[in-house]
Amino acid sequence: MSDTDPPETDADTLRTPIVAVLGHVDHGKTSLLDRIRGSAVAAGESGAITQHIGATAVPLSVISEIAGELVDPTDFDLPGLLFIDTPGHHSFSTLRSRGGALADIAILVVDVNDGFQPQTLEAIDILKRTETPFIVAANKIDTVPGWRPNENSPVQQTMESQSERVQSDLNENLYEIIGELSDNGFSADMYWRVQNFQANIGVVPVSAETGEGVPDLLTVMMGLSQRYMKEEMAIDAAGPGVGTVLEVKDTQGFGTTLDAIIYDGTIRADDTIVVGGLQGPIVTDVRALLRPRPLEEIRTEQTFEQVDAVAAADGVKIAAPDLDGAMAGAPIRVIRDRNRSEVIAEVESELAGIEVTTQEEG
Numbered sequence: 001m002s003d004t005d006p007p008e009t010d011a012d013t014l015r016t017p018i019v020a021v022l023g024h025v026d027h028g029k030t031s032l033l034d035r036i037r038g039s040a041v042a043a044g045e046s047g048a049i050t051q052h053i054g055a056t057a058v059p060l061s062v063i064s065e066i067a068g069e070l071v072d073p074t075d076f077d078l079p080g081l082l083f084i085d086t087p088g089h090h091s092f093s094t095l096r097s098r099g100g101a102l103a104d105i106a107i108l109v110v111d112v113n114d115g116f117q118p119q120t121l122e123a124i125d126i127l128k129r130t131e132t133p134f135i136v137a138a139n140k141i142d143t144v145p146g147w148r149p150n151e152n153s154p155v156q157q158t159m160e161s162q163s164e165r166v167q168s169d170l171n172e173n174l175y176e177i178i179g180e181l182s183d184n185g186f187s188a189d190m191y192w193r194v195q196n197f198q199a200n201i202g203v204v205p206v207s208a209e210t211g212e213g214v215p216d217l218l219t220v221m222m223g224l225s226q227r228y229m230k231e232e233m234a235i236d237a238a239g240p241g242v243g244t245v246l247e248v249k250d251t252q253g254f255g256t257t258l259d260a261i262i263y264d265g266t267i268r269a270d271d272t273i274v275v276g277g278l279q280g281p282i283v284t285d286v287r288a289l290l291r292p293r294p295l296e297e298i299r300t301e302q303t304f305e306q307v308d309a310v311a312a313a314d315g316v317k318i319a320a321p322d323l324d325g326a327m328a329g330a331p332i333r334v335i336r337d338r339n340r341s342e343v344i345a346e347v348e349s350e351l352a353g354i355e356v357t358t359q360e361e362g
Ligand code: GDP
Pocket: 023, 024, 025, 026, 027, 028, 029, 030, 031, 032, 087, 139, 140, 141, 142, 143, 206, 207, 208, 209, 210
């Protein structure tokens, strides 16, 4: 199984960018993630879809299949995109890496009829503060009165097939969103007019309901990552793993476990790790690394399979003793051949950062 073997190269593997989805309640964050997940499953051969903990991996081959003519896979060498499954800015703010955001890139979902709402503005503030590059998904385009859906179509194609009236109503709403972005200090435009995604925010009209614009959304995210984040994605994939705790929870047969995202290096089933806890760093030996078993293999009791190693960027469930005091959002670091007290000190200083942030945000 290639994805459980430790990586062979020792330096400069390109990892998957981590994507977060933010936006006002009911604007369609969960629906959009579900749609992306659904499209990925439909596009991949079902046997090839790996289940993940806390995140959805969409490999480049699947993006290319979904995006069709929009993507030429030879333009990319990043392996795909990893979407954090818990949308919303609470998880975005809690999940950090080395003091910054865990997510490398974000999708800000805005209901095309509803426009900017209080939580849209909060999300914008957080994205600004963490300097996270983002694009805007102007969602629910299918709710414009008179819309004729074209399931999973690239968005320009489906927009051109609408009546003049529908097109002009949609454009009016889209330009309102562009105006609101501008009021908040971001120069923005429809994504197909944006040349420089560092200077301008691209707006992608989508429907989580019909899948229209989803090919565009994945293409733009992939392009943005490839163009502006390639250097940050270069990691020593075989090095000691570094990650963030998503959730601390009881797993039958394993006691208290951590659901985590590994964003650098590799964690192995025989590693000793340091985890941030309520009472300070916890040093413990990994007992098992778990992944969800492929759906078709799930019988009754064994939902998870054990793997030997997990490389960044990926989700994993970690079973180990003494995890009761661990906390969501805390750092995880593998010690391996590093100096134990140095690693503990790193976790300690990262924990201090988390406390400050929590206080700031009330
Ligand atoms: P969240 O709170 O941002 O996660 O929003 P949800 O994904 O739960 O969506 C809120 C409601 O809007 C649900 O009833 C969805 O079915 C609906 N919805 C989301 N996206 C779309 C869309 O593109 N078109 C339509 N017609 N409804 C949508």
